[in-house]
Amino acid sequence: MFPAHAISILVSNKPGALVRIALVFSRRGYNIDSLVVSPTIDDSISRMNIVARGNPETLAQIIQQLEKLVDVIQAKDHTRQNVVEKELALLKICCKRDERTELLQLCDHFKAITIDMTESSMIIQVTGNSEKIEAMLSICKKFEIVEFVRSGKIIMMRGENKT
Amino acid sequence: MASKPLNGAQVIIECLKREGIDTVFGYPGGNVIPIFDAILDSDIKLVLSRHEQGATHAADGYARVTGKTGVVLVTSGPGATNTLTGIYTAYMDSIPLVILTGQTVTGSLGADAFQECDTSGMSFASVKHSYLVKNTNDLPRIIKEAFYIAHSGRQGPVLIDIPKDVSTAPCTAPFVDNATLPGYKIPGKAEQEYIEQAAATIKKSKKPLILAGHGAAISGAGRAVKELAEKLGAPVSSTLLGLGVFPASHELSLGMTGMHGTVAANKAIHECDLLISIGSRFDDRITAKLSEFAKQCEVVHIDIDPAEYGKVITPRHFLCGDAKIVLEQLLPLTEKLDSSEWLKTVFAWKKKYPLHYPKQGGLRVQHVVQTLHEVTNGKAIVIADVGQHQMWTAQFFKCDYPGQFLTSGGAGTMGFGLPAAIGVAFGNKTGFPVCAILGDGGFQMTLCELATAQVNKLPIKIFVMDNHFLGMVRQWQDIFYDKRYSGVLMENNPDFVKLAKAYGMEAFCVSRNADVKRTIEKAMEYNDGPVLIHCECEQEDNVFPMIPPGASIDDILTERPKAVLEKPTGGT
Numbered sequence: 001m002f003p004a005h006a007i008s009i010l011v012s013n014k015p016g017a018l019v020r021i022a023l024v025f026s027r028r029g030y031n032i033d034s035l036v037v038s039p040t041i042d043d044s045i046s047r048m049n050i051v052a053r054g055n056p057e058t059l060a061q062i063i064q065q066l067e068k069l070v071d072v073i074q075a076k077d078h079t080r081q082n083v084v085e086k087e088l089a090l091l092k093i094c095c096k097r098d099e100r101t102e103l104l105q106l107c108d109h110f111k112a113i114t115i116d117m118t119e120s121s122m123i124i125q126v127t128g129n130s131e132k133i134e135a136m137l138s139i140c141k142k143f144e145i146v147e148f149v150r151s152g153k154i155i156m157m158r159g160e161n162k163t
Numbered sequence: 164m165a166s167k168p169l170n171g172a173q174v175i176i177e178c179l180k181r182e183g184i185d186t187v188f189g190y191p192g193g194n195v196i197p198i199f200d201a202i203l204d205s206d207i208k209l210v211l212s213r214h215e216q217g218a219t220h221a222a223d224g225y226a227r228v229t230g231k232t233g234v235v236l237v238t239s240g241p242g243a244t245n246t247l248t249g250i251y252t253a254y255m256d257s258i259p260l261v262i263l264t265g266q267t268v269t270g271s272l273g274a275d276a277f278q279e280c281d282t283s284g285m286s287f288a289s290v291k292h293s294y295l296v297k298n299t300n301d302l303p304r305i306i307k308e309a310f311y312i313a314h315s316g317r318q319g320p321v322l323i324d325i326p327k328d329v330s331t332a333p334c335t336a337p338f339v340d341n342a343t344l345p346g347y348k349i350p351g352k353a354e355q356e357y358i359e360q361a362a363a364t365i366k367k368s369k370k371p372l373i374l375a376g377h378g379a380a381i382s383g384a385g386r387a388v389k390e391l392a393e394k395l396g397a398p399v400s401s402t403l404l405g406l407g408v409f410p411a412s413h414e415l416s417l418g419m420t421g422m423h424g425t426v427a428a429n430k431a432i433h434e435c436d437l438l439i440s441i442g443s444r445f446d447d448r449i450t451a452k453l454s455e456f457a458k459q460c461e462v463v464h465i466d467i468d469p470a471e472y473g474k475v476i477t478p479r480h481f482l483c484g485d486a487k488i489v490l491e492q493l494l495p496l497t498e499k500l501d502s503s504e505w506l507k508t509v510f511a512w513k514k515k516y517p518l519h520y521p522k523q524g525g526l527r528v529q530h531v532v533q534t535l536h537e538v539t540n541g542k543a544i545v546i547a548d549v550g551q552h553q554m555w556t557a558q559f560f561k562c563d564y565p566g567q568f569l570t571s572g573g574a575g576t577m578g579f580g581l582p583a584a585i586g587v588a589f590g591n592k593t594g595f596p597v598c599a600i601l602g603d604g605g606f607q608m609t610l611c612e613l614a615t616a617q618v619n620k621l622p623i624k625i626f627v628m629d630n631h632f633l634g635m636v637r638q639w640q641d642i643f644y645d646k647r648y649s650g651v652l653m654e655n656n657p658d659f660v661k662l663a664k665a666y667g668m669e670a671f672c673v674s675r676n677a678d679v680k681r682t683i684e685k686a687m688e689y690n691d692g693p694v695l696i697h698c699e700c701e702q703e704d705n706v707f708p709m710i711p712p713g714a715s716i717d718d719i720l721t722e723r724p725k726a727v728l729e730k731p732t733g734g735t
Contacts, residue, residue, distance in 0.1 A: 012346055015295065020287055027288075045345075064470035070292040070312060073346035 002053040004033055006085065006155050008163050009048040009066060010040070010073040017071040021048065024065045030054030034087075034152030045073065049154050082158045089133045089150035090115075091124045093143045103143065110136045121146065171299040171330040172201035174338075175263065178306040179207060181338065184234050186210060186225060186589055188218040192238020194278060195265030197330040199236070210589060210619065213611035215242050217582035219249020220609070223258050224546065224586030227569050228593075230383075232259040232314050233586065239265045240278030243324075244285070248576060251289040253320045255573030256404060257381065259313040260320040261306075268328040269297055282324045291319030296329050300336035311342040316349040317468040318381065350467050353482040353489045361463045361480040362496035368437035368461070370505040371397035374420065374449075377404035377572065378442015378467060379486045384408065385565040387490035388441060394494065396502040398509045400428035402443050404572040407562035412541075415506075417513060421449040422710050423554040426516035426719060429708070431509055432457070433716045439463045442486045445475040446573065447733060452715040465489050516708075516721065518558050525701040526674055528552050528628045532559040534679045535598060535626070538687060544587055544595045546570065548580030548605035551634035554706045556600045567595065578608030581625065585612055588621040596624060596687060603629040603653050613666045613693075620692035627659050630700045638705045642720075645727045663695035674699035 011017050018037065025032055033051040040047050054062075059077060066075035095103055103122065107114060112126035126136045133150060157163045169177065175198055179187070186208045191199045202209050212218035215237045222233030233253075237246055243264040253260045266272070267279040283293040292312050294305050302325075309321040365371070373395075375388050385408050392399045392415050399409040400420040409416055420428035429451075432438065438460050443449065450456040453475070462478035464471070465486055472481045482489050520529040532555055535543065545560050547553040547570040562568045569587065571579040584599035591597055606627050616623055637651040663670035669689055673682040673696060686694045709720045713733025 010346075012344075015297075016283060016287070016293070019284065023287055061470070061474055064472065064474075068468070068470045070344060070347050 002055060003079075004051050004053050005056075005059055005077055005079045006083070006153060007050045007052065007063070007075065007077050008155055009050065009075045011046050011048060012071040012073065013044050013046050014071045017069075020069050020071065021066060024062055024069070025050075025052055025054070028054065028058045028062055030058070030062065034150075036152040036154050038154075049152065051153050076163070078155055078157070078163070083155045083163070084158055085129050085153050085155045086127060087130055087133055087150055087153050088125065088127045089137070089148065091126070091137070091140055091145060092121060092147040093124065093140060094121050094146055095143055096120070099143060106136070106139060112136065168333040168335050170197070170201075171302055171325070171332055171334055172197040173204075174299070174302050174334040175306065175325070175330065176201045176205045176207065178303060178338070179234060180205060182306070182310045183231070187234045187236050188212060188222040188225070188586065189236030190215045190218050190238070190242060192240075192242045192265060192278065194267055194327045195236065195238040195242070197327065198263065198265070198325070202236075209236075210585075210615065212582065213614050214609065215245035216249050216578065217585070217609050217612040217615065219246045219260070219262065220252065220576075220579050220582035221586035221589070221612075221615070222260055223249060223253045224569060224583030225590040226253075226258050226260060226586075227583070228544065228566065228587045229590035231590070232261055232310055235260060235262040237262070237264055238278065239267055239282065240280050242278075243280060243282040247285065247289070250286065250320045250322065252571050252574040252576040252579060254289045254291070256377065256571065257318050258320065259318040261309050261313050262320060262322045264322065264324050265330075266295070266324045266326040269326045270328070272326065283322060286322045289320075290322050293322040293324070295324045296326065299329050299332040299334045302329070302334055303336050303339045307339040308342040308344060312344070312347065350469060350483045351485055351488055353465075353484040353492060355492070357480060357482055358489070358492045359496065361482060362493060364461050364463065364479060365395070365437060365439070365497055366500070369501055370434065370436040371395055371500055371502055372431050372435035372438050373397050373399040373409075374402065374432070374438060374440045374443050375399055375405040375408040376402045376441060376443025378465070379405055379408045380442070380565050382442065382467070382486040382488075383565070384441065384487035384490055387487050387494065389413070390494060391439070391490055391497065394497055395500050396506060397439070397500065398431060398506065400424070400431060402446070402449055402572075403557055403570065405443065406557060406568045407565045410563040411561035412563050417509065418518070419557055421446075422451070422712070423558065423706050423708065425513075425518060426708055426721065427509060427512035429710065429716050429719060430512050433459070435460050437461050437463070439465070440478075441465045441490065442467070444471050447712070450475065451710045452713055452733075455715045520704075526676055526679070526698060527704060528555045528698070528700050529559050530676050531626065531628065531679055531683075531698050532556050532600065535683055536560050538680065538683045539596060539598075542595050543567065543598050544569070544591060544593065546580050546584040546587055546597070546599045548599075548601040549575045549577045550602045550605060551638065551704070551706050552600050552602045552628040577605035580605055581609050581616070582612045584623050584625070585616050585619075585621060588616070588623050589619075597622065598624045598626065600626045600628065602634060603627060603631065603656055604633045607656075610662070613663065613668060613695075616693040617666045617668050622690065623693045624686050625693060625695040626698060627695060628698050628700050629656060629659065630702045630704070631656060632702060634704070635706070637703070641703070641705065642724065643711070643728050643730050659695060659697040668693055668695055670695040670697065672697040672699065
């Protein structure tokens with residue numbers, strides 16, 4: 001399996017920009033694992049964080065082709081750079097009363113919080129890097145997971161440098 | 164009382180005028196009627212094609228010969244889809260076009276309305292940029308941006324999709340003088356530091372070679388290329404679309420390189436110690452087997468598109484900028500190289516392996532092309548369609564002038580030739596006659612444009628090289644597929660002379676080598692509009708030299724191999 005690359009893009013808020021960006025990846029055999037689009041402090045510009053897998057030899061070409069798109073202001077590869085990366089995931093678990101304590105202990109360990117609880121279910125919110133979320137999910141598999149959703153990775157350069 | 168504001172369609176036409184557009188190629192339909200109405204009140208010439216693909220290729224030919232942006236105006240749905248081949252053709256060859264497509268009213272977008280389709284969405288894979296205009300007041304800004312994008316940096320087609328209510332509503336926005344695009348950068352000069360590094364590498368070379376590509380032609384770098392070649396003492400080879408940038412008759416010219424290039428040009432590219440590529444993108448037609456390409460030499464790659472860096476090969480030096488400007492930066496730092504031994508070797512190849520063709524048998528395309536060169540004294544604009552005749556034209560019409568040879572290079576679009584020649588005839592200010600060299604296959608793909616040529620009395624010499632085969636595919640089946648001909652016989656071709664005459668066009672037929680010169684002279688003298696010359700050619704002639712796809716230069720074929728070859732490993 002190809003390694004995952006974390007890419008950050010600044011893009012003008014124009015119709016079709018997302019499709020054009022997606023085409024740059026798909027044409028070169030890349031799979032997009034996650035995609036986060038969010039506003040920036042400038043209303044006319046959006047930030048995209050993309051995690052994608054594909055042949056590493058093609059990555060430089062993908063960044064160059066992204067930069068070439070008229071609406072793309074900047075595209076950078078942050079793989080293995082000094083960045084903060086965060087994801088958020090929600091887990092809905094069906095749990096009987098006697099399972100609750102163990103689950104809450106797990107939450108405590110992962111610094112996760114419960115954001116919804118009924119007699120028979122709870123929703124757990126966990127944040128952190130991808131590995132932490134994978135670990136939490138893996139342990140919770142012994143319970144009855146009803147739903148699982150994660151936000152996709154957002155990244156930011158550490159220190160004064162811009163992402 | 165304030166004057167009534169212009170409607171969207173009128174604003175579009177006014178914007179075109181402000182961009183200096185005097186000719187538009189188009190075909191009408193329901194959703195574009197308002198714009199066709201507005202164009203009547205301007206002095207812009209509207210050229211009505213017979214098919215939207217023809218209009219797009221014509222605008223492409225017009226752009227290639229004038230250096231201006233070609234403009235296409237068509238309707239929604241099938242009108243727009245019919246332009247796609249033309250748009251892709253222009254995209255592959257970096258030709259500036261603005262394509263205006265009509266669209267259903269904004270309220271019906273996405274509702275499968277009559278002749279509605281997601282035109283801008285469809286265009287994404289083969290445009291430089293595209294727009295769907297949702298608001299009439301956006302028109303002045305979008306049109307300004309579109310022309311700016313199409314004609315700057317690495318040029319290319321830009322599509323603007325215009326819903327009918329947008330073209331009929333009043334526009335209150337002012338005209339725009341400048342495009343503001345924060346993410347759009349245009350390389351001009353290369354970094355001086357990189358120029359100096361490249362110059363240092365160049366100084367060490369004893370076996371230099373220049374490769375002149377389409378980028379050199381587009382930037383008008385012909386004189387600079389010649390100066391560099393003469394100053395260094397470096398031979399020059401050319402890509403298909405770079406033909407004419409450096410004069411073919413110059414001592415240092417090796418002719419075209421690549422799959423059907425000369426032996427000398429191909430040997431030189433594989434034995435040089437320095438390759439200076441000026442505006443070529445190292446197409447697989449040039450490199451042959453990539454793992455063996457340019458391994459022995461330092462590469463200086465000049466290109467206006469930063470994304471070309473490392474796309475196919477990773478050069479020692481990448482100079483990003485306009486070819487002419489970069490060469491002007493580089494020239495003062497270069498001096499004569501110690502290349503005399505190398506030149507001796509290269510000239511010996513040139514002498515030993517000239518382009519040739521069999522003189523016996525029926526009429527040869529090569530002979531027709533050579534005679535055309537002789538009769539016009541090389542002073543003609545030649546537009547080739549796609550196939551064997553295209554390669555023979557590239558080989559045997561020796562181009563001494565930049566821009567005199569036009570063809571669909573990257574896309575290889577059959578059917579390009581005739582409509583492109585129409586666009587060329589509209590834009591031609593060189594005084595050179597316009598000659599279209601077509602095969603019987605490609606001609607029949609867009610022959611409806613005979614009407615466009617005839618109704619406008621365009622002085623085009625249309626050569627139909629008729630071998631009753633799709634010759635290039637037949638050649639592959641001959642050499643690599645044990646002569647198992649599949650789907651290549653053009654049975655029941657019409658009588659092309661009668662066909663032309665049915666359009667009211669003058670036409671001649673030639674089937675013997677001995678009659679070629681007289682017939683061409685007659686065609687060149689004819690001055691009442693287009694003339695078609697039907698050339699009944701040898702049916703099973705092959706183009707040589709040929710490097711089989713995926714093979715290396717050592718495998719170059721200069722004649723038909725006796726045994727059937729392995730099926731090619733490379734792409735097409």
